Amino acid sequence: MQGVRKLILLASLLAPLLAACGTAAAPDATSAGTGGKVTLVLGAYTTPREAFAEVIPLFQAHWLEQTGQTVSFEESYQGSGAQSRAVVEGFEADVVALSLEADINRIEDAGLITHDWKAVGAGGMMSNSVVAFAVRAGNPLGIRDWADLAGEGVEVLTPNPATSGGAMWNLLALYGAALRGQVEGVAGEDPDAAFEFLKSVLANVVVLDNSARDSITNFEQGVGNVAITYENEVLVGQQAGVDYELVMPSSTILIENPVAVVDTYADEHGTREAAEAFLEFLFTSAAQEVFARYGLRSVDPDVAAATAGQYPAVSDLFTIEFFGGWSQARQEIFGETGVFNLAIQEVQGQ
Amino acid sequence: MTTQRIVLPHKKFRGWGLRLLILAVYLYVGVLVLAPITALVNGALQNGLPSFLAALNTPEFWQSFSLSLQIALGVVVIQAILGSITAWVIVRHSFRGKALFNAVIDVPFAISPVVVGYMLLLVFGRNGMLNPVLSALDFQVAFALPGIFLATLFVSLPFMVREMIPVIQNLDRAQELAASTLGASRWTTFWRVIFPGLRTALLYGVALTMARAMGEFGAVLVIGGGVQGRTATTTMYIFHALEERQYVEAYTAAIVLGLGSVLIVSLADLLRHRTQH
Amino acid sequence: MKAVLPRSRRKERSPELGLRTASFTFILVMVLIPLAVIIQDGFKEGLAEFWRQVSLPVAAHAIYLTLWTSALMTIINATMGLLTAFIMVRYSFPGKGILNAIIDLPLAIPTLVTGVMLVILYGPQQALGQFLGQELGFQVIFAPPGIVLALLFITFPFVVRTIQPVLLELDRQQEHAAATLGAGRLTIFRRIIFPALALPTFSGSLLSFARAVGEFGAVVIVAGNIPFKSQTAAVYVLGAVESENRLAASAISIVLIAISLAVILFTNHLLGRRRGA
Numbered sequence: 031m032q033g034v035r036k037l038i039l040l041a042s043l044l045a046p047l048l049a050a051c052g053t054a055a056a057p058d059a060t061s062a063g064t065g066g067k068v069t070l071v072l073g074a075y076t077t078p079r080e081a082f083a084e085v086i087p088l089f090q091a092h093w094l095e096q097t098g099q100t101v102s103f104e105e106s107y108q109g110s111g112a113q114s115r116a117v118v119e120g121f122e123a124d125v126v127a128l129s130l131e132a133d134i135n136r137i138e139d140a141g142l143i144t145h146d147w148k149a150v151g152a153g154g155m156m157s158n159s160v161v162a163f164a165v166r167a168g169n170p171l172g173i174r175d176w177a178d179l180a181g182e183g184v185e186v187l188t189p190n191p192a193t194s195g196g197a198m199w200n201l202l203a204l205y206g207a208a209l210r211g212q213v214e215g216v217a218g219e220d221p222d223a224a225f226e227f228l229k230s231v232l233a234n235v236v237v238l239d240n241s242a243r244d245s246i247t248n249f250e251q252g253v254g255n256v257a258i259t260y261e262n263e264v265l266v267g268q269q270a271g272v273d274y275e276l277v278m279p280s281s282t283i284l285i286e287n288p289v290a291v292v293d294t295y296a297d298e299h300g301t302r303e304a305a306e307a308f309l310e311f312l313f314t315s316a317a318q319e320v321f322a323r324y325g326l327r328s329v330d331p332d333v334a335a336a337t338a339g340q341y342p343a344v345s346d347l348f349t350i351e352f353f354g355g356w357s358q359a360r361q362e363i364f365g366e367t368g369v370f371n372l373a374i375q376e377v378q379g380q
Numbered sequence: 381m382t383t384q385r386i387v388l389p390h391k392k393f394r395g396w397g398l399r400l401l402i403l404a405v406y407l408y409v410g411v412l413v414l415a416p417i418t419a420l421v422n423g424a425l426q427n428g429l430p431s432f433l434a435a436l437n438t439p440e441f442w443q444s445f446s447l448s449l450q451i452a453l454g455v456v457v458i459q460a461i462l463g464s465i466t467a468w469v470i471v472r473h474s475f476r477g478k479a480l481f482n483a484v485i486d487v488p489f490a491i492s493p494v495v496v497g498y499m500l501l502l503v504f505g506r507n508g509m510l511n512p513v514l515s516a517l518d519f520q521v522a523f524a525l526p527g528i529f530l531a532t533l534f535v536s537l538p539f540m541v542r543e544m545i546p547v548i549q550n551l552d553r554a555q556e557l558a559a560s561t562l563g564a565s566r567w568t569t570f571w572r573v574i575f576p577g578l579r580t581a582l583l584y585g586v587a588l589t590m591a592r593a594m595g596e597f598g599a600v601l602v603i604g605g606g607v608q609g610r611t612a613t614t615t616m617y618i619f620h621a622l623e624e625r626q627y628v629e630a631y632t633a634a635i636v637l638g639l640g641s642v643l644i645v646s647l648a649d650l651l652r653h654r655t656q657h
Numbered sequence: 658m659k660a661v662l663p664r665s666r667r668k669e670r671s672p673e674l675g676l677r678t679a680s681f682t683f684i685l686v687m688v689l690i691p692l693a694v695i696i697q698d699g700f701k702e703g704l705a706e707f708w709r710q711v712s713l714p715v716a717a718h719a720i721y722l723t724l725w726t727s728a729l730m731t732i733i734n735a736t737m738g739l740l741t742a743f744i745m746v747r748y749s750f751p752g753k754g755i756l757n758a759i760i761d762l763p764l765a766i767p768t769l770v771t772g773v774m775l776v777i778l779y780g781p782q783q784a785l786g787q788f789l790g791q792e793l794g795f796q797v798i799f800a801p802p803g804i805v806l807a808l809l810f811i812t813f814p815f816v817v818r819t820i821q822p823v824l825l826e827l828d829r830q831q832e833h834a835a836a837t838l839g840a841g842r843l844t845i846f847r848r849i850i851f852p853a854l855a856l857p858t859f860s861g862s863l864l865s866f867a868r869a870v871g872e873f874g875a876v877v878i879v880a881g882n883i884p885f886k887s888q889t890a891a892v893y894v895l896g897a898v899e900s901e902n903r904l905a906a907s908a909i910s911i912v913l914i915a916i917s918l919a920v921i922l923f924t925n926h927l928l929g930r931r932r933g934a
Contacts, residue, residue: 076623079623079624106607111899111900115900118506118507119501119507120505120522122520140506193896193900235883237799237881237882238884244623251776252786371715374715378886397842401744405737405741405744409759409760412810414759419777419778420770420773420774420777423777465676466684481684485684486867489921490867490868490871490917490921491914492890493873493874494873495891495910495913499691499695502907534688537687591764594767597873598891601895615769618769634770634773638770642762642765645764646758646761
């Protein structure tokens with residue numbers, strides 16, 4: 031009797047396995063030599079998810095037409111820092127599309143990227159965006175610019191710079207705007223004043239999410255009054271039917287998103303040809319138009335000109351060069367004794 | 381002297397103080413356990429039944445579920461064998477450092493899954509200890525199935541061992557001795573005398589291990605890479621669905637995962653109680 | 658009584674050794690080596706640097722938050738767990754069977770799902786969340802109370818299920834005697850029952866504490882993760898791992914492991930045989 035019961039339990043456990051075996055997706059061969067099939071592994075940051083969902087099929091069709099080879103994709107989307115770290119630790123992505131140059135540099139420093147990735151396409155940058163704010167429909171708190179973020183009772187969302195590239199862009203935009211004297215009530219070219227302003231905004235932050243996408247979805251769930259985010263993140267959300275508004279600060283940083291082939295893995299997998307072709311494709315107007323449709327600012331001058339109307343104007347646009355490049359920025363702002371960590375420490379110490 | 385039957389006043393549900401206590405427990409359990417579960421079900425059905433059913437039909441979900449299931453079953457097999465052996469060794473053997481050995485088994489229970497993933501990276505990652513060996517063999521552990529498998533194996537380690545220990549302790553050694561004096565081989569003794577006593581506990585251990593394995597998240601997040609179809613388990617699927625604003629899909633998957641685990645454990649528990657009485 | 662085994666059984670040493678080897682190897686590879694690797698990694702740059710990482714204000718606060726939320730949770734869990742176990746064993750009341758099943762639910766539900774459920778229930782967009790947050794000014798989600806709530810959910814079965822078997826085995830003679838001598842129910846509980854349950858309550862609580870300290874999946878969803886405000890040690894480790902701050906990751910991981918291990922060693926010692934000691 032007991033045996034029968036046990037048998038039944040075993041059977042009920044095994045049955046799903048048998049069913050599962052039938053539906054399990056077998057990993058594709060990643061070697062280009064196996065007839066007409068190749069698999070490309072893409073490691074990206076969270077924001078261009080929807081855009082890639084459209085670009086990839088376009089490339090697949092294009093590649094099939096051109097070479098008769100079927101290319102399938104395996105995609106992973108996580109915070110830019112996390113993704114970059116994963117690649118260094120062994121995630122064998124053939125192509126990486128990340129939020130900031132520094133995350134590509136990390137992969138370069140690990141010896142996995144050996145070519146001059148900046149020579150590809152438009153300086154190695156796949157797309158642009160800017161740091162902006164997402165506010166509730168109707169903008170009840172009347173948030174117009176950076177200074178409003180430090181206001182009394184304002185709840186701010188921004189991700190964690192330890193894991194998210196977007197978070198770093200956000201903070202650089204904030205700090206940079208303050209340094210450039212573009213923040214009301216904050217003296218320009220005064221690091222101390224900018225530091226104080228940074229602290230006042232950080233005091234209003236309610237959640238530090240792992241990635242830019244997590245941050246904006248949290249905002250959509252009703253957390254906070256304003257989210258500092260990528261401009262395109264807001265536009266994508268609006269396209270998905272979320273009811274919120276985009277507010278452009280007067281001064282903000284130009285977000286440049288790099289993309290590169292990871293030499294070591296691409297060669298190991300034998301997918302270099304397809305990988306390089308994919309990269310090339312990302313710079314064509316077809317792909318750039320898709321990016322523009324998902325709120326990214328195109329790096330292709332023609333597409334950019336054609337779509338200029340859909341983006342709010344920015345009066346003071348600066349780049350990472352204002353901070354002396356990424357290495358310096360990472361050290362001075364996000365290092366252990368960097369501005370951000372000091373600010374957070376002082377804020378919470380109160 | 382007549383024997384006085386002592387009637388204790390606390391056998392039946394009686395008295396307001398008692399009623400209050402029971403109410404308190406119900407309230408606590410209701411708020412702590414039932415309310416969130418209700419909210420989850422509510423969330424999954426927020427767009428109506430058709431939407432819920434459509435979410436159930438998502439191929440990506442079943443892909444991830446199948447992956448979770450395969451990993452869990454593989455883990456269960458290994459734990460059933462090696463976990464039981466470990467429990468046996470702990471009960472029947474004595475050796476120096478046994479207390480520490482015993483405590484170490486519980487480490488996976490208490491350790492943060494993120495730490496688990498990180499430890500595995502330190503050993504199997506590209507910059508890890510075993511990387512030269514792995515590269516030579518062209519065998520990828522981190523960010524591939526073996527890595528997730530190992531992580532899951534690690535976190536589910538204590539469950540089988542802890543279930544088996546009390547049962548092995550309660551075994552009737554007289555029977556084993558009798559069997560061996562009657563000439564039975566060790567294997568026969570094990571299979572015919574010992575194993576039947578362990579069966580139910582083994583089954584329950586299997587169920588617990590399975591539930592734990594399918595629900596693993598933190599370690600998989602760190603060592604997995606979350607690549608759809610290859611290293612995306614059900615928990616990763618839920619996490620990604622939340623990120624993609626696919627709330628009904630996420631909640632539905634959470635319900636299936638939770639329900640599945642609960643069913644497995646309940647079934648085993650039922651069996652355990654049936655055989656005990 | 659030591660049984661004298663027939664001469665043919667002296668060869669039993671080899672299978673015994675085989676079992677022990679299998680078990681040791683399993684634990685060595687699965688637990689000890691990863692532990693060793695992380696310890697080595699944490700102390701790679703010396704004790705001073707290790708200590709510096711641990712005493713960094715942000716790390717120290719994360720550890721502090723982890724400890725106090727786990728401790729608070731443990732106290733609540735001990736109280737309600739004891740109460741629940743008591744009424745489950747001693748009384749019959751409507752819905753007892755269902756309650757029994759619900760008690761085990763948290764064990765089967767993946768922690769990620771727990772976090773998701775709590776956000777759905779108490780999130781700011783829900784009526785409940787708004788009521789608590791705006792009317793009462795009490796923030797549950799993305800604040801420490803959310804952490805405590807998640808931990809309470811996850812560890813709920815531990816205290817109850819540790820106390821129940823002890824309560825079942827309790828010798829009622831003393832209670833009967835006390836009752837005949839005129840002691841009231843409360844006195845009986847206070848002087849006879851509770852002392853007998855003190856040990857399992859304590860050890861069950863310790864178990865839930867050890868489990869809570871390492872919790873990640875639910876906490877990362879529910880806590881808010883703001884350094885110095887709502888970031889637990891486990892989440893801090895994740896941030897360190899993901900920003901390649903290896904030393905911080907290893908150092909804090911070691912602290913977490915040490916705490917868990919200490920608590921577990923102590924608990925095993927207290928519970929004695931039942932846990933294989």
